[in-house]
Amino acid sequence: MHRLFTELEPSITVTEQNLADRVRYILRSNIFDGAELERLRREAVPSSNENATTGGAVPQVAEQPAHVDAAENTPVVADSNDDGTFTQELEIEQMRSTLEEAIMETRSTPLENRPRLPRIALSKRNRAVVRALNPMLVTYLEASRDLCETDSILFGAALAVCRIIGAKLSTAGRTTGQSSAIQAWRTRIEERIAKARALIGRLICFRSGNTRPRIVRTVRMAFAGTNVSLSQPDIMQKLTERIDDMKQRIAAWGKRIRRYTERSTRFNQNRLFQSDQKRLYKSLERPMVSGTGPVPNQADTVAFWRSLWSEPVNHSEGP
Known part of the structure; x- marks a missing residue:
């Protein structure tokens, strides 16, 4: 196979192992069907009819120089004309049905429930x-009646592209301005608080006499980088100081x-006061609590x- 490839394309340098890997990739990925492989074999090796029964190895070799880049392990099109190269590999009708299905799905899906489209490589x-x-x-854009329908068509086309190329789509809906996500810094601080509280619990358990290996290991990690050892006579005082320090950190966070x-x-209330005072006052009103x-x-x-208002009480008022 390598010798035949060298005869067909002497300008491309490729090793035997690399050529075998590329053939194996094309066979597993099913990029070309049997008819396409046969056509490529006839175009590359028109006079070698005896190679048709060799199990498909030669068709892969004949197809390599036109569709495989010598620097990567993934097949790319090396033709100077980019238009229509991959439409030969993907059936037009299948692409059209995928597009129609994506547009119909987008039209019937609310905006907040649409999937988040990933950023694809160019x-x-x-x-x-x-x-x-x-x-x-x-055809779809000419029949569009308003801007919302045009948006659904374009989003459906983008969704169809992601499905055709196999991009991973997020199942969660898009977040709107009303339901913003928690800030990253706040999440980090809350994680620190949770870890610090867990550490305080372990230190208190050790101070109470719990000497399980897991507790002892955590206490040693808490004093890592210091000169404190668990065998010191004032270890209980050190534990108390460490617990107080962690509590102060939790309070600061x-x-x-x-x-x-x-x-x-305050910022949101001031901004709402400038734009809609009625809405601000309504948000400040406390709901009526009815007893049950x-x-x-x-x-x-x-x-x-x-007993509170009628009976006289003598109070000792200080200075």
């Missing part, structure tokens, strides 16, 4: 798929989160408040 294969789908969109939350609330228990007795209520 490779020759991806550009060829996009160029093949662009002419199919003319919690104050940082509360300070940012209050600042963000039994109605209190009138005599008991009068006796309770009379």
